[in-house]
Amino acid sequence: MKIKNDLFLRALKGETVERPPVWMMRQAGRYLPEFMAIKEKYDFFTRCRTPELASEITVQPIRRYGMDAAILFSDILVIPQAMQIEVQMKPDFGPYLPNPIRSQIDVDKVLVPDVNEELDYVMQAIAATKEKLQDEIPLIGFAGSPWTILxxxxxxxxxxxxxKAKEFCFTQPEAAHNLLQKITDTTISYLKAKVKAGVNAVQVFDSWGGMLSPNDYKEYSWYYIQQIIDALKDETQVIVFGKGCWFALGDMAKSGAAALGVDWTCSARNARYLTGGKITLQGNFDPARLLSPPEVIKKMVTQMINEFGKDKYVVNLGHGILPNVPVENAKAFIDAVKEYKP
Incomplete structure (x- = not known):
C-alpha cells in the first residue's frame, strides 16, 4: 500500500518537496492530556507491552495535530529487558536497573534473544498502529544506540x-566491547523485525553519545551504530540522532544513513557545513523554546526552515518534547511548518 502523505519519506530520500515534513521526538506522550488519562490507569511498561495501548498512544498526537509521521510508542530499554536484564521504571525517578553490569562475568550472563519471541508485543503494536493509521502517514520505529543502552x-x-559506564569501558574494554556487540546484534534483529512488521523508517537514538570524547565516541559508539546502518540501509531509511555529537557529523554523513538528527546547540549552517550539504538533516528546535508564546514559536520555526532550507530537511525538535509544554504551543510548532511558504 502506498502511503498517502509521503512527504517525510521523500525528504529522507532527498527529493524536492513543497514544504519540509514535521514530527516531534517524544510526540507520543506526556504533554498530552489524553496520554495522561491512560498513564493514570496503567504503569509504564504495561503501556509499552499492550499493543492496543501503545498504538492508541502513538496515534493520539496525529489525531490532534496531524504530523507528517508517527513514531511508535515504546522505550529504548525494551532491548535490555529482552536480553534478560531487569529494568524498572520508577515514578519521578526514571529507569532503574537493580543488577547493573560491572564485569565480564555479568556480560557472559547477558543473552542475545530471539526478538520475535521476546519483543513480539512491539510487532503487535506496529500492526495495531498501522491499522489505525490506514496508510495516511509513515510510521517510524526506533532503538537506542548500543552505547546509550550500555x-x-x-x-x-x-x-x-x-x-560508572565510562569507568567500565576504560578499565574493562574487552568486557565493554563484548556487551556492546551483544546489544548491537540484538538491536539489528529488533529493527529488522520492526521493518518486517511494517515500520517505514527507523531512528537510532544516541542520547548519551555526547558524553564521550571524539576518539572514544568512534570506538565505543559509532563503530556499533555503523553496523546497524550497514545491516538496515538496504531495507529501510535509517535516521541517526546523536545528542551532543556535532563533532561526529562528518563521519555520520558518509555512513549510508538517510538522515541525521541535530540538536539545538549546533546551528543549521554548521550542520550543513559539517555534513557536506548532501544529506537530509532533522532538527533542531530547542524543546524549551516550545514554552515561548505561540507567535514567537511560529516566527522561530519559519526562520529555522529558512536556515536549513526546505529540501533535505525534516523539521523536529533538538531532543524530546518536555512534559510541561502547553498543547497550543505544540500546535503552533506543527502549524508553522504546515503553513510554510518558501
Whole structure:
C-alpha cells in the first residue's frame, strides 16, 4: 500500500518537496492530556507491552495535530529487558536497573534473544498502529544506540555523567566491547523485525553519545551504530540522532544513513557545513523554546526552515518534547511548518 502523505519519506530520500515534513521526538506522550488519562490507569511498561495501548498512544498526537509521521510508542530499554536484564521504571525517578553490569562475568550472563519471541508485543503494536493509521502517514520505529543502552545497563539509572559506564569501558574494554556487540546484534534483529512488521523508517537514538570524547565516541559508539546502518540501509531509511555529537557529523554523513538528527546547540549552517550539504538533516528546535508564546514559536520555526532550507530537511525538535509544554504551543510548532511558504 502506498502511503498517502509521503512527504517525510521523500525528504529522507532527498527529493524536492513543497514544504519540509514535521514530527516531534517524544510526540507520543506526556504533554498530552489524553496520554495522561491512560498513564493514570496503567504503569509504564504495561503501556509499552499492550499493543492496543501503545498504538492508541502513538496515534493520539496525529489525531490532534496531524504530523507528517508517527513514531511508535515504546522505550529504548525494551532491548535490555529482552536480553534478560531487569529494568524498572520508577515514578519521578526514571529507569532503574537493580543488577547493573560491572564485569565480564555479568556480560557472559547477558543473552542475545530471539526478538520475535521476546519483543513480539512491539510487532503487535506496529500492526495495531498501522491499522489505525490506514496508510495516511509513515510510521517510524526506533532503538537506542548500543552505547546509550550500555550506559543504563552499567550505571543502573540515569546520570549526568555516566561515570560508572565510562569507568567500565576504560578499565574493562574487552568486557565493554563484548556487551556492546551483544546489544548491537540484538538491536539489528529488533529493527529488522520492526521493518518486517511494517515500520517505514527507523531512528537510532544516541542520547548519551555526547558524553564521550571524539576518539572514544568512534570506538565505543559509532563503530556499533555503523553496523546497524550497514545491516538496515538496504531495507529501510535509517535516521541517526546523536545528542551532543556535532563533532561526529562528518563521519555520520558518509555512513549510508538517510538522515541525521541535530540538536539545538549546533546551528543549521554548521550542520550543513559539517555534513557536506548532501544529506537530509532533522532538527533542531530547542524543546524549551516550545514554552515561548505561540507567535514567537511560529516566527522561530519559519526562520529555522529558512536556515536549513526546505529540501533535505525534516523539521523536529533538538531532543524530546518536555512534559510541561502547553498543547497550543505544540500546535503552533506543527502549524508553522504546515503553513510554510518558501
Amino acid at each position: 550506559c543504563y545497563c552499567v550505571q543502573g539509572q540515569g546520570s549526568k555523567t555516566f561515570d
